[in-house]
Amino acid sequence: MNWVAGFIVLGIKLAVMLGVLLLAASYLVWLERKLLARLQIRLGPNRAGIFGLLQPIADAFKLLTKEDLIPAAADPFIFQLAPAVVALTALMMFAVVPVGPDIELFGQPVPMVITDLNVGLLYVFALSSLGVYGVALGGWASNSKFALLGGIRGAAQMISYELALGLSLVPVVMLAGSFSLTEIVDAQAGLPYIFLQPVSFAIFVISAMAESKRIPFDLPEAENELGAGFHTEYSGMRFGLFFLGEYVHIQVLGALVAVFFLGGWHGPFLPPAVWLMLKIFFVAVIMIVVRGTLPRLRYDQLMALGWKVLIPASLINIVLTGIFMLIGT
Amino acid sequence: MAKEEHNNAKHLPPPVDNSPWSAMKALVDGFATTLKHLARKPITEQYPEYKRKLPERSRARIVLTRDPDGGERCVACYLCSAACPVSCISMQSAEKEDGRRYARWFRINFGRCIYCGLCEEACPTSAIQLTPDFENIQRDILTMVFEKQDLLVDGCGKDPDYNFYQYAGVATGTGEKGTHAREDKPVNVKSNMP
Numbered sequence: 329m330n331w332v333a334g335f336i337v338l339g340i341k342l343a344v345m346l347g348v349l350l351l352a353a354s355y356l357v358w359l360e361r362k363l364l365a366r367l368q369i370r371l372g373p374n375r376a377g378i379f380g381l382l383q384p385i386a387d388a389f390k391l392l393t394k395e396d397l398i399p400a401a402a403d404p405f406i407f408q409l410a411p412a413v414v415a416l417t418a419l420m421m422f423a424v425v426p427v428g429p430d431i432e433l434f435g436q437p438v439p440m441v442i443t444d445l446n447v448g449l450l451y452v453f454a455l456s457s458l459g460v461y462g463v464a465l466g467g468w469a470s471n472s473k474f475a476l477l478g479g480i481r482g483a484a485q486m487i488s489y490e491l492a493l494g495l496s497l498v499p500v501v502m503l504a505g506s507f508s509l510t511e512i513v514d515a516q517a518g519l520p521y522i523f524l525q526p527v528s529f530a531i532f533v534i535s536a537m538a539e540s541k542r543i544p545f546d547l548p549e550a551e552n553e554l555g556a557g558f559h560t561e562y563s564g565m566r567f568g569l570f571f572l573g574e575y576v577h578i579q580v581l582g583a584l585v586a587v588f589f590l591g592g593w594h595g596p597f598l599p600p601a602v603w604l605m606l607k608i609f610f611v612a613v614i615m616i617v618v619r620g621t622l623p624r625l626r627y628d629q630l631m632a633l634g635w636k637v638l639i640p641a642s643l644i645n646i647v648l649t650g651i652f653m654l655i656g657t
Numbered sequence: 658m659a660k661e662e663h664n665n666a667k668h669l670p671p672p673v674d675n676s677p678w679s680a681m682k683a684l685v686d687g688f689a690t691t692l693k694h695l696a697r698k699p700i701t702e703q704y705p706e707y708k709r710k711l712p713e714r715s716r717a718r719i720v721l722t723r724d725p726d727g728g729e730r731c732v733a734c735y736l737c738s739a740a741c742p743v744s745c746i747s748m749q750s751a752e753k754e755d756g757r758r759y760a761r762w763f764r765i766n767f768g769r770c771i772y773c774g775l776c777e778e779a780c781p782t783s784a785i786q787l788t789p790d791f792e793n794i795q796r797d798i799l800t801m802v803f804e805k806q807d808l809l810v811d812g813c814g815k816d817p818d819y820n821f822y823q824y825a826g827v828a829t830g831t832g833e834k835g836t837h838a839r840e841d842k843p844v845n846v847k848s849n850m851p
Contacts, residue, residue, distance in 0.1 A: 367691045371701040621691040622684075 330436075337433070341442050345422055352608075353575040354384035360575075360616050367620035391568035399470060399561050406469035411562065411569035414462030417455045418576035424448035425583045426510045428593045428600030440593075440600070441510055448509040449501065452584065453494055456539055460486040462573070463541070463548055467558035478557025481627070482541065482548030488631060489538040489545075492638035496531035499649035500588050513592030520591035527645045529589045531638050533611075536584065538634070540577040542615055544622040547630060578615060582608030713815065716774045717791035719765055721784055721805070722814040729809065730784035730821060733760035737776035737785050745769035746776060746785075757822065757829040765808060767793060768801035782821035786814040 358373065358380065365372030373380030398404050428440035445451050460483055467479015501507060503524060504515040522529045538545035549557035559570045586592055586607035593600030625633065702709055711717075721731055733750030745768075751761040776785050795801050813819070822829050823838045835842040 366699065367695055369694050369697050369699050369701075371699045371703070617688070617691060621687045 394564035396564040401471040410466030414573035417459040470561035488634040489535040492535040495642035582611035711789035716787040740779035763805040783816035
């Protein structure tokens, strides 16, 4: 009987997480359009509903009702698979993000995380590496030069920044002594790691922005050079899935920044889930402001930043952290 | 050669500062600019509620204007039709009893029109003119075909005083030969010997 209850609880957790994520993704689009407009002294969407609040719903209807085109020269199976890979990997990363402390339900402790993997951090990296396949395969299967260029750029960029992303989190793992996201959050009950590891934080945010293909690292899309890059040939909801994946990725990034550096759900007065959401929101706003400010990097600058600055910096950071930990003990 | 190099060096751009410090300064400047603009009032004009007055020479809906005395200006010379790059103007010319030419029918297919204004430039009588009224949208494309009665307006448009037949030198209802503006009396070529 116990495992049935566990199954039901898991289903409820999955449904709530998925619903909140998709709703938040669509309203993140609204927030981005609105805030970006204000940064550029425009108004942004304001026709659909008050303050344009119904705009995401209208956009979803538009994407769902548009024709789903598959180019004649494309590889249909991979072409149809690629957007799902991007959206799915982004969504699945949330499975290990803890949204609060354990709660009691009918005398049973229920962890406020879908699954508390003891290798949660590696799971996150594995999925974010798999996400590259969506971009690269989408670009390749489209059989279009712009899409192919975007896909190649995406693969090269994301592989380069994956290294810096992983290395920047090694000091966090050293401090927390665990790969589990729940335990990393618990380790920050006193002091969030942003104060102990500011360099790691900066490297992580920069390389995570590169991972999520946002301006100033949006070379795989680069609409001025490549049309729309890897999703040039996509239409309708398949394009919508790429779009969804991008915005879920922003939330993943926000959640990871919160979990690894801002103390996760820890915070005074407000409920834990609200704190986590606030931190994700904060990171998203920062990313939108960055998008409104910075120009796109040149490709060689992008590679130089990744390989010559971020990776050496994170390696030095690991060594220094190790030295200080040795001195401390 | 040495002198040339010296001259070239003078026109070189100043050396680019690539130091990390200048990069940081550029970042701070950039974010300060965007945050400053966040506090500014949007400059958007909300179109259907607020309609900016367009310049009078802006090119939109085409009209056929009239003489100052109210007659149709168009003399059905087909020049607009010939100038039209998308062939959206068609007409049938005819002549009145007094010799004045007019269009029996005149048709502009606004479904094709690209509002380039070449018809207006080609028109010798200032009859066909583009107006700033751009809100010409129909659900049915066939209703975009405007006939002469849809195109004719009262008034002279951008050329208020011009009356083609006052200058044309053609004997029509406006007067006999030699009575038009800036026109000499007709010369009897038989008696004009040196």
